[in-house]
Amino acid sequence: MADAHLMQADLLLAPALGGVRILVPSDFLQQSADVLAGLARGDYALDESFTDE
Numbered sequence: 001m002a003d004a005h006l007m008q009a010d011l012l013l014a015p016a017l018g019g020v021r022i023l024v025p026s027d028f029l030q031q032s033a034d035v036l037a038g039l040a041r042g043d044y045a046l047d048e049s050f051t052d053e
Helices: 004-011 026-039
Strands: none
Touching: none
């Protein structure tokens, strides 16, 4: 992750900077795009009954 420390230092500045960047090697570009698409679809959403115990 890039810029994570900037986000922690000043949360009000985060939107202006565009948030945290996640950097991946070019060999994993398609896989990372698939993960982001799944996230947007809600594939990784937890239901109300989830507990982390």
